[in-house]
Ligand code: AMP
């Protein structure tokens with residue numbers, strides 16, 4: 001299959017509107033279209049068409065018990081696919097939609113089990129990206145879309161990343177440039193008594209508490225507790241892994257830099273090509289290896305935005321080892337470290 005990449009620069013132009021209509025037609029006919037959202041690029045299919053959903057699993061190599069998030073463009077659409085909308089979820093939608101928040105509801109019979117990985121619940125998000133919203137409308141209103149990467153690889157934050165993974169497997173990629181946030185949505189489950197965060201993201205527990213009061217964090221997310229399985233089926237799988245072996249070094253900055261310098265020297269002595277992930281503040285302190293800055297500790301959003309891109313850059317450089325600082329930054333550090341730890345297979349050196 002030939003993959004067409006369409007650049008979208010201005011939705012007000014006739015030209016771009018035609019491209020969105022064409023992408024919408026592909027979706028309505030049961031095909032796949034990759035598109036930008038504010039979090040990462042998504043791989044879209046008609047969420048109400050079981051055959052279309054199956055194509056997502058095939059294109060990504062995604063395990064079939066890992067459910068998809070259904071993307072909508074307006075609140076009325078939520079009623080069609082859910083059997084109940086709790087009051088607190090409405091308050092959350094009011095505050096955070098459109099935006100990087102996914103909520104889990106009891107599903108209506110409209111939603112096929114192929115889309116929900118066999119579950120009676122459905123994950124729903126209203127993204128805050130003009131191209132995504134226009135495509136949802138053009139494609140019938142309900143677009144199932146996981147991240148548009150091959151299962152296990154870092155999520156795509158540029159159309160070029162999507163092309164590397166999906167070229168020849170899907171008919172169309174909409175290129176809207178770099179995404180703004182760079183890590184996936186926060187997932188909150190409303191099916192229990194107390195709402196529970198199943199995946200940390202840009203919307204923090206603190207922000208949620210301010211709107212609805214008590215919220216729990218899924219204990220299965222804790223890195224040091226392998227016996228407790230996470231509640232979101234997808235969180236148990238290997239994720240975001242670069243080709244190289246990634247090892248995180250955690251501790252006070254001076255000690256971290258010293259240890260990474262030692263580790264790089266040792267690795268290079270044994271003939272390994274080595275990469276280092278530092279920050280704008282520390283990059284100048286590393287003496288060997290391919291050193292890249294993920295962003296600035298003064299602006300943690302920059303770290304989230306470049307996380308997946310930097311892992312893919314090291315893939316292209318064919319390094320054998322990557323040593324990285326850890327990024328438990330104040331606000332979204334939990335979300336960033338959730339991804340980093342998975343990418344590293346939980347290999348952490350404490351200094
Ligand atoms: P992705 O689309 O790649 O960002 O992954 C979607 C995430 O949402 C996965 O971790 C899924 O397990 C999770 N998810 C989707 N639907 C549900 C659901 N009904 N219940 C719990 N988790 C879900």
Ligand code: MG
Pocket residue numbers: 146147155
């Ligand atoms: Mg994903």
